Amino acid sequence: MxxxxxxxxxxxxxxxxxxxRLTVGGSMRRRFLDIGLVENTAVECLxxxxxxxxxxxxxxxxxxAIRARDCRGVLVAPVREGTSWA
Amino acid sequence: MGLTGSSxxxxxxDHRTPARILPPQGGRVIALAxxxxxxxxxxxxxxxxxxxxxxxxxxxxxxxxxGRLTLGGQEQVLVDLPGTYSLFAHSAEEEVARxxxxxxxxxxxxxxxxxxxxxxNLNLVLQTLEISPRVLVCVNLMDEARRKAIRISPxxxxxxxxxxxxxxxxxxxxxxRRVMQALEALPGESLSPCQVRYPAPVEQAAARLQAxxxxxxxxxxxxxxxALRMLERDAALEDGLRRYLGRDILSDAGLREALAQVLPExxxxxxxxxxxxxxxxxxxxxxxxxxxxxxxxxxxCGYSDHDRRLDRILTSRRTGYPLMLLLLLAVFFLTISVSNxxxxxxxxxxxxxxxxxxxxxxxxxxxxxxxxxxxxxxxRTLGWVVSVMLPPMAIxxxxxxxxxxxxxxxRIAYNxxxxxxxxxxxxxxxxxxxxxxxxxxxxxxxxxxIDSPRERLLAVLTNxxxxxxxxxxxxxxxxxxxxxxAADGLAGSALSALLLTGVILLGVxxxxxxxxxLSVTLLRGLPSSFTLELPPYRPPQVxxxxxxxxxxxxxxxxxxxAAVALPAGMLxxxxxxxxxxxxxxxxRCAAFLDPFARLMGLDGVxxxxxxxxxPANEIVIPIILMGYLSESGLTEAAGLTExxxxxxxxxxxxxxxxxxxxxxxxxxxxxxTLLTVRKETGSWKWTALAxxxxxxxxxxxxxxxxAIVGLFT
Numbered sequence: 001m002x003x004x005x006x007x008x009x010x011x012x013x014x015x016x017x018x019x020x021r022l023t024v025g026g027s028m029r030r031r032f033l034d035i036g037l038v039e040n041t042a043v044e045c046l047x048x049x050x051x052x053x054x055x056x057x058x059x060x061x062x063x064x065a066i067r068a069r070d071c072r073g074v075l076v077a078p079v080r081e082g083t084s085w086a
Numbered sequence: 087m088g089l090t091g092s093s094x095x096x097x098x099x100d101h102r103t104p105a106r107i108l109p110p111q112g113g114r115v116i117a118l119a120x121x122x123x124x125x126x127x128x129x130x131x132x133x134x135x136x137x138x139x140x141x142x143x144x145x146x147x148x149x150x151x152x153g154r155l156t157l158g159g160q161e162q163v164l165v166d167l168p169g170t171y172s173l174f175a176h177s178a179e180e181e182v183a184r185x186x187x188x189x190x191x192x193x194x195x196x197x198x199x200x201x202x203x204x205x206x207n208l209n210l211v212l213q214t215l216e217i218s219p220r221v222l223v224c225v226n227l228m229d230e231a232r233r234k235a236i237r238i239s240p241x242x243x244x245x246x247x248x249x250x251x252x253x254x255x256x257x258x259x260x261x262x263r264r265v266m267q268a269l270e271a272l273p274g275e276s277l278s279p280c281q282v283r284y285p286a287p288v289e290q291a292a293a294r295l296q297a298x299x300x301x302x303x304x305x306x307x308x309x310x311x312x313a314l315r316m317l318e319r320d321a322a323l324e325d326g327l328r329r330y331l332g333r334d335i336l337s338d339a340g341l342r343e344a345l346a347q348v349l350p351e352x353x354x355x356x357x358x359x360x361x362x363x364x365x366x367x368x369x370x371x372x373x374x375x376x377x378x379x380x381x382x383x384x385x386x387c388g389y390s391d392h393d394r395r396l397d398r399i400l401t402s403r404r405t406g407y408p409l410m411l412l413l414l415l416a417v418f419f420l421t422i423s424v425s426n427x428x429x430x431x432x433x434x435x436x437x438x439x440x441x442x443x444x445x446x447x448x449x450x451x452x453x454x455x456x457x458x459x460x461x462x463x464x465x466r467t468l469g470w471v472v473s474v475m476l477p478p479m480a481i482x483x484x485x486x487x488x489x490x491x492x493x494x495x496x497r498i499a500y501n502x503x504x505x506x507x508x509x510x511x512x513x514x515x516x517x518x519x520x521x522x523x524x525x526x527x528x529x530x531x532x533x534x535x536i537d538s539p540r541e542r543l544l545a546v547l548t549n550x551x552x553x554x555x556x557x558x559x560x561x562x563x564x565x566x567x568x569x570x571x572a573a574d575g576l577a578g579s580a581l582s583a584l585l586l587t588g589v590i591l592l593g594v595x596x597x598x599x600x601x602x603x604l605s606v607t608l609l610r611g612l613p614s615s616f617t618l619e620l621p622p623y624r625p626p627q628v629x630x631x632x633x634x635x636x637x638x639x640x641x642x643x644x645x646x647x648a649a650v651a652l653p654a655g656m657l658x659x660x661x662x663x664x665x666x667x668x669x670x671x672x673x674r675c676a677a678f679l680d681p682f683a684r685l686m687g688l689d690g691v692x693x694x695x696x697x698x699x700x701p702a703n704e705i706v707i708p709i710i711l712m713g714y715l716s717e718s719g720l721t722e723a724a725g726l727t728e729x730x731x732x733x734x735x736x737x738x739x740x741x742x743x744x745x746x747x748x749x750x751x752x753x754x755x756x757x758x759t760l761l762t763v764r765k766e767t768g769s770w771k772w773t774a775l776a777x778x779x780x781x782x783x784x785x786x787x788x789x790x791x792x793a794i795v796g797l798f799t
Contacts, residue, residue, distance in 0.1 A: 022364075025360065027615075028615045029360075030174060030363070031615070031617050032617075033363070033364070033367040033371075034171040034172045034174070034209075034367075035171065035206070035617060035619075036205075036206050036209070036371050038364070038367060038368045038371050039368065041371075046389075046394065046397065047397065047398065047401060047402065048403070049401055049406065049500050049501050049503060049504060050401065050402065050403050050406035050407050050501050050504075051501070051503070051504025051505065052403070052504065053503070053504055053507075054500065054503050054504075054513070054618070056397070056401070056500065056620060058389055060203075060205055060206050061202070061203045061205060061206065061389065062203050062206055062389070062619060063389050063393075063397075063619065063620040063621075063622075064617050064618065064619055064620070065500050065503070065513075065617065065618040065619075065620060066617050067503070067507070067615065067616065069615070070615040070616075070617075
């Protein structure tokens with residue numbers, strides 16, 4: 001299955017996606033792993049802060065705010081509306 | 087605002103040295119671990135009867151706290167570790183937590199989990215189980231989970247994890263007793279906890295290292311855990327390991343040889359350093375997912391529709407900032423409008439007490455100087471400190487704690503991250519700034535939640551730009567005396583609240599300006615990356631918040647102010663009554679400072695009051711009063727009206743009031759805060775800068791304001 005991948009910051013509020021790959025290294029990668037952002041994790045963008053950045057994401061039942069710049073290191077496959085959601 | 091006697095000043099523990107903690111004879115050492123913001127501190131307080139502050143935002147426990155509890159007639163030590171998501175030791179807190187679990191020799195570990203978010207919490211449980219089998223899992227917030235239609239089976243979880251599990255609501259005493267019972271029953275070494283299975287090549291490599299490790303005495307360390315960390319090339323471990331084992335086994339020829347064999351093979355199988363770490367975390371997360379699927383039956387997500395709606399209102403582009411302002415305004419309005427009443431009562435009470443004391447002194451035939459020193463000097467200053475400072479504190483503290491308790495504070499950090507990033511700083515600085523409203527010393531300690539050293543220093547140096555709880559009441563009294571004017575009652579309070587909010591906003595603005603200034607000069611650098619958890623909203627524990635914030639924090643702050651007010655009052659009385667060549671010492675000092683003070687729109691007495699107020703800002707206004715009274719020969723200044731008359735008689739105008747407020751907002755932090763800065767930065771230079779920065783800003787602003795006013799009058 002070769003799906004079009006986009007980075008996490010392109011997911012708009014209300015949209016959902018599944019994590020495919022982390023492209024960052026170092027401490028940010030470890031941070032992401034700590035919050036459970038591993039392959040096949042479902043993510044939902046909940047909204048953006050009043051300044052437009054950071055955005056809040058629902059990850060494994062917890063809400064985490066991440067800045068757009070950091071989100072670029074997370075490649076996701078968008079989930080189309082109507083697809084079954086586990 | 088973790089403000090208690092133990093979180094500031096000399097009792098604050100250094101978080102980098104989790105020394106081996108010795109249990110009382112025959113007792114055990116029990117470590118308390120858990121993710122941030124899962125109610126760990128509530129469990130700790132409940133078990134030990136201590137009053138460590140709790141709040142609903144991640145990063146509460148930045149220092150290692152310890153308390154005692156009695157189990158089966160035996161005294162035990164409970165150690166509260168910083169909240170962490172994992173034990174990979176990426177941040178200072180994680181390192182402290184892990185080092186204590188590995189090398190602090192705890193006899194048992196209690197891992198506190200959040201029932202509404204169990205899956206992610208299991209990650210830490212599984213990692214802890216790799217270190218020690220003597221684990222008790224406490225699933226906290228069961229009541230909240232029930233409300234969110236999440237059902238958890240502690241029995242099933244216990245079977246799967248291989249260690250005892252208790253489901254609790256840490257606010258309930260009965261539940262805490264069950265934790266104690268479970269702890270008492272916790273067996274020594276006989277547990278066989280669930281182990282995470284890593285990909286086959288990793289397991290094989292670990293097994294070979296484990297075999298090599300058999301030649302060494304590892305004390306209580308798990309050989310499997312150590313083997314896995316060696317595969318990870320975890321350098322942060324070496325020091326602790328050497329100290330714990332008393333020798334450096336990692337540089338032992340046998341082990342190095344084994345490692346040199348295993349690592350290239352792993353790499354050949356595709357497990358280089360990055361890939362290996364990913365595989366380990368994925369296995370952990372996968373196992374947690376599996377276990378959670380078995381033990382948790384969720385009707386809904388931990389982040390409920392209710393939370394979703396609230397967040398949409400509180401953090402949206404249109405309403406986020408206005409609501410933040412409105413909340414601030416509401417808190418100040420309540421503080422001002424309610425505190426006027428008890429303030430009047432208290433000052434009347436102290437007036438009566440002073441009369442009574444004066445009569446006693448006269449009846450006993452005490453000399454006038456003794457009466458002056460003890461009653462006019464010490465007792466009257468104390469009376470002012472209590473009646474002016476106590477009511478606003480006793481109202482502001484609980485209100486602010488309520489906001490904190492329900493989970494709004496992280497939203498402030500979320501809303502303000504953008505502006506802070508523009509100053510090349512971290513959004514979490516908003517949290518430490520909010521803590522500064524309670525007490526700047528506590529705010530400075532709280533800066534430990536910021537990971538990047540540069541951004542932490544920015545937050546430390548700019549913390550005193552927001553007025554602490556000792557300065558707020560002073561600002562309030564100046565505002566109500568001079569700027570509200572004829573408006574009375576609720577309208578007056580509303581106007582005062584509006585003005586105070588303006589002052590606070592100026593403080594916040596100055597925080598941004600100072601942060602920006604530092605980040606383009608002394609502390610240059612790019613903003614680092616950050617993730618911030620927004621915890622679910624929780625109904626605040628109103629009763630407990632009120633009791634705790636009044637009896638614990640308010641009493642603590644007031645006691646400190648009183649302890650400073652007594653000697654300061656005495657000193658001031660002496661200065662006002664000892665004459666040198668016809669003029670009192672006070673008069674001489676004031677006259678000396680006067681020319682400079684005039685440039686800033688103040689006068690000599692005010693400036694002396696600020697200088698003498700270094701130990702505690704609460705006593706500045708009382709000292710000004712004392713100074714004026716002793717010079718004018720007046721004896722009474724009970725209420726705000728008399729105070730105003732006295733100030734006006736000494737040349738105060740609305741412009742003086744504005745300058746006093748500006749200087750209150752921006753001058754050197756109190757000595758406690760300065761000592762805390764010294765402790766946190768380890769450098770007198772940064773401490774000096776933390777004092778010089780707001781002072782320079784205050785002097786400049788006051789002078790500019792005075793010059794501008796001078797142009798128009």
